[in-house]
Amino acid sequence: MHLIKHSLRAIPHHIVITKARIRPGRHLTRCNVDWVRTEQNLTRVDRVFARLDREPERPAHLDMPQMSRHRVVLFGLTLAFYAAIVWAVVTTSWLVRLDWQLMFFRPYQQWPEVHALLDYYVVLGQRGPTAVMVAAWLGWRSWRQHTLRPMLTLGTSLLLLNVTVGAAKLGMGRLGPHYATEIGSNEMWRGGDIFPSGHTANAVVTWGILAYMASTPRARRWLSALSAVIALGVGLTTVYLGTHWLSDVLLGWAAGLLILLALPWFEPLINRAEAWIFALRDTWRSRRAGTMPVPAPVGAPTPVTQRAQPDEETPVRDPAAPPRVGAPRGPVHLAPGPHSARSERTPVTPVGSRRPPHPDRTARGASPAAR
Numbered sequence: 001m002h003l004i005k006h007s008l009r010a011i012p013h014h015i016v017i018t019k020a021r022i023r024p025g026r027h028l029t030r031c032n033v034d035w036v037r038t039e040q041n042l043t044r045v046d047r048v049f050a051r052l053d054r055e056p057e058r059p060a061h062l063d064m065p066q067m068s069r070h071r072v073v074l075f076g077l078t079l080a081f082y083a084a085i086v087w088a089v090v091t092t093s094w095l096v097r098l099d100w101q102l103m104f105f106r107p108y109q110q111w112p113e114v115h116a117l118l119d120y121y122v123v124l125g126q127r128g129p130t131a132v133m134v135a136a137w138l139g140w141r142s143w144r145q146h147t148l149r150p151m152l153t154l155g156t157s158l159l160l161l162n163v164t165v166g167a168a169k170l171g172m173g174r175l176g177p178h179y180a181t182e183i184g185s186n187e188m189w190r191g192g193d194i195f196p197s198g199h200t201a202n203a204v205v206t207w208g209i210l211a212y213m214a215s216t217p218r219a220r221r222w223l224s225a226l227s228a229v230i231a232l233g234v235g236l237t238t239v240y241l242g243t244h245w246l247s248d249v250l251l252g253w254a255a256g257l258l259i260l261l262a263l264p265w266f267e268p269l270i271n272r273a274e275a276w277i278f279a280l281r282d283t284w285r286s287r288r289a290g291t292m293p294v295p296a297p298v299g300a301p302t303p304v305t306q307r308a309q310p311d312e313e314t315p316v317r318d319p320a321a322p323p324r325v326g327a328p329r330g331p332v333h334l335a336p337g338p339h340s341a342r343s344e345r346t347p348v349t350p351v352g353s354r355r356p357p358h359p360d361r362t363a364r365g366a367s368p369a370a371r
Contacts, residue, residue: 079258102245207226211223211227
């Protein structure tokens with residue numbers, strides 16, 4: 001029996017035992033089990049949600065970032081740095097003069113041997129390729145941890161990035177170094193979209209989200225250092241290639257860091273979105289599994305029960321009239337008391353002849369002249 005229990009535990013949950021045969025008088029070495037598979041043909045979406053339903057949606061050992069006082073202080077300092085960079089560029093301060101000096105220095109001409117390598121390295125800041133790579137990793141994390149939170153967090157961060165950075169670019173309209181029109185000017189409000197640097201802000205957010213979603217504090221520290229190195233390299237590469245001013249890169253770093261620091265404020269919204277998606281999934285499954293009522297065929301008669309009144313006579317229908325489709329028929333009521341013999345019953349016949357009226361025929365017993 002002990003061996004039977006271990007054998008039954010090894011059978012998957014989607015196997016149903018229908019018959020077990022054990023030969024008497026022998027040692028239990030093999031149990032002949034006839035089983036059937038009860039698993040249905042599931043779609044890809046059903047398989048994904050079935051995987052997510054095997055364990056709790058959020059494991060208890062995950063260390064989620066909280067909006068602590070230390071984080072609030074960092075958010076305030078980063079916001080002040082963001083405002084200081086914007087003010088320095090708007091007022092055409094020493095930062096704008098440094099931008100022009102680096103532009104005239106032309107780093108891509110000073111070190112041309114690394115130009116080809118940095119052309120590929122700057123791809124780590126482009127939104128499309130980095131979003132695909134990070135989404136693949138976080139999708140695997142969602143599959144392993146049985147939760148949609150990593151993917152929802154990535155979507156929230158990218159949405160905040162597009163809204164905030166895009167609005168700042170269009171609002172300030174600064175031109176890049178290759179399109180500058182006046183030496184020494186800040187090139188603001190001239191129809192450009194270069195301030196802040198989108199590559200830099202995207203590198204901070206997309207690679208920093210890996211550190212934000214880390215399971216342990218140690219992994220978070222290592223991933224934070226790695227994402228900082230990648231974001232720093234992407235920003236300086238754009239300055240080397242001459243596509244951004246140095247002030248654009250500084251503002252891009254601040255813009256991306258603000259999004260990462262503000263993500264804990266959006267955790268309740270992410271949790272509600274995840275719960276709503278699972279509730280929608282359950283509703284969709286229940287609708288698919290439920291049986292819909294079969295509609296009645298068109299034109300079928302509807303049974304209607306009518307009670308005959310004691311003084312009401314049953315109308316006699318003309319046999320020549322066409323049959324009425326869907327007309328209700330009243331129930332037959334038997335007279336109370338003992339039944340009489342067939343010879344004693346009074347025949348119930350309609351008044352008049354049962355034959356249909358014919359104009360070319362005469363009644364029986366008429367005179368020959370009438371015929």
